[in-house]
Every structure is written in structure tokens, then in C-alpha cells.
Amino acid sequence: MHPTVRRAxxxxxxxxxxxxxxxxxxxxxxAATPNWPTLGxxxxxxxxxxxxxxxxxxxxTLTVDGWYSSGTATAVSSFQSANGLTADGVVGPLTxxxxxxxxxxxxxxxxxxxxxxxxxxxxxxxxxxxxxxGSTTTAVTDFKSSRGLTGGSTxxxxxxxxxxxxxxxxxxxAPVIDRSVLPRSEYDDPHHxxxxxxxxxxTGVTTYAITAGTVGHAGGGCGNGxxxxxxxGAYYLFCHLSSRSVAAGARVTAGQVIGYTGATGNVTGPHxxxxxxxxxxxxxxxxxxxxxxxxxxxxxxxxxxxxxxxx
Numbered sequence: 001m002h003p004t005v006r007r008a009x010x011x012x013x014x015x016x017x018x019x020x021x022x023x024x025x026x027x028x029x030x031a032a033t034p035n036w037p038t039l040g041x042x043x044x045x046x047x048x049x050x051x052x053x054x055x056x057x058x059x060x061t062l063t064v065d066g067w068y069s070s071g072t073a074t075a076v077s078s079f080q081s082a083n084g085l086t087a088d089g090v091v092g093p094l095t096x097x098x099x100x101x102x103x104x105x106x107x108x109x110x111x112x113x114x115x116x117x118x119x120x121x122x123x124x125x126x127x128x129x130x131x132x133x134g135s136t137t138t139a140v141t142d143f144k145s146s147r148g149l150t151g152g153s154t155x156x157x158x159x160x161x162x163x164x165x166x167x168x169x170x171x172x173x174a175p176v177i178d179r180s181v182l183p184r185s186e187y188d189d190p191h192h193x194x195x196x197x198x199x200x201x202x203t204g205v206t207t208y209a210i211t212a213g214t215v216g217h218a219g220g221g222c223g224n225g226x227x228x229x230x231x232x233g234a235y236y237l238f239c240h241l242s243s244r245s246v247a248a249g250a251r252v253t254a255g256q257v258i259g260y261t262g263a264t265g266n267v268t269g270p271h272x273x274x275x276x277x278x279x280x281x282x283x284x285x286x287x288x289x290x291x292x293x294x295x296x297x298x299x300x301x302x303x304x305x306x307x308x309x310x311x
Contacts, residue, residue, distance in 0.1 A: 034165025053114035066295010118163040174255035195282040223265025234301035239273035284309035
């Protein structure tokens, strides 16, 4: 065989092998569909508000405030009973599957409000009016495209799962005390000398873990204090408690009772002192606490300001 021909045959063989190898190589898979979040009493945020709108879509009467109160749990239990589910008042995967409905452009309902609320977790800034217009179509199309979801603008169970299972500040958060204890205006008050906040209460008000984490401190230093190293990367310190309900090393979840307010330590009256620290530095808690109170997306602790919340 002529050397030139031999080289051509050799090149063609190598090229064919390369093509075959490329065809046989595994195609990169899309990211796995996130898990449905579990919602229960004490949790808050956009997922809770979306679930409340979906419950209203299915005929339940309740206030949509983004806070999973006993009233929400009652509505969930009623919905579960009507749909052949265990009536435990907790929104888990089976309950989500019954709650979500298939939607498309032109719909007008509380389910669309749930959709718009869920999309706003990802920064779309939609008006939550329940009317699926052009801006909602644009947001849905962009959201689905960015996650490799098919089916045009239709929002089915898989899209709902992507919406509920991601975004929203990275986890569930709960009010540190029941929302009925203090008005919203108390949660933006400055602290007297450094980034922190004092919430005035009577003694004995139930105090909850703001988010999931591990109790790393349960002792003196600020009266009866509890420090939680949280899964969101921050350290939360609660001070002046009359008593504690958890011990050092305990694992806590959002909304779990950790103690009761009081006036222990250096105080002039009963109150709950709260600090948020990121990498050892104090951050202003006010924006985070207000977001929880409002049922809005909770800002990342590292995004909180380090100044401007003291006088």
C-alpha cells in the first residue's frame, strides 16, 4: 500500500474510533430534582406561603402570612383527611403531591398566587395577584429553561418540586417567639451599643430555635444563655432566659423549644437578647427577624449589615 494511502486509512480509523468513543461516552445528567421540603408548626417563609395559597385553592379557609401556625396545621390536617392521607398536620412529599395542581398561561387562582410566591424566591419580583400574565410566563419559562425542564410553560408536579425544593435562603426558619407576643415594630429596634437586638417580654415566654443547628453553649455569660451553631453557617446566641430546655451538644430544628424568657444576668427587666455572629463578628439581626415575621425570603446571615443597628 502506498504510504500516503496507508496514512489516510490510519487517520480515518482513528477518527472513526474517536466518533464511536464520543457516542459511547455518558452524557452529563441534569442535576437531581430536589426533595420536597417538610413544613410543620413554627416554620416560615415562601414555601409556607405557597402551601397556604394552595390550601386556599383547595377550599380551605386560612390566612396567608408565610408562618406555619396552629391554624395552618389544622387546615393541612383537614386537607389530608379529605385526600386519604394521614392527618398529621405536616406538609411532606405525599401532601405536596396532592396540593400542587397543573397550571399554564391564562390561569387565575390562588394556585397561581402560590406559583408567583414560589418564583419570587428566585428573584423574579412578580406581583402576587393570582393572574398568570406575560411576566409570569417569562419567569416560568426562564426558571424551567435554567434547570433543563421540558413541557413549555406548563407547571406540573416536577416544576413545583423544583420550585419548592430550592431557593428561599437555604432552609427553614422559625420565629424566636410567637408572633402574637410582640408587634412587628419591635423587631427593627436598634440595640443600645453593638449589633444585636433586645425583644422586651415578660418572664416565661416560650423561645424557639430560629433554625436547625447544634447547641454549642448552654451556660452563663449572659444570664442563662444558649448558643446554636446553625446549618446556615451562623452562630445564634439567646440570652437572659429564665430556664433552658436543651443541653450543650443537642441537635435542634427550626421551631424547637429551647427555653423561656427571663431576666437572668445583667439586665434591668425581662427580655430576650439575640445576637447573630458570622465568622465571630456580630451582624444586625433585624432584617432576618423581620423576614421571618413577614414570611418573606430569609436573607443569608453573611449578607446582614455589621453596623447601623445600635445607638
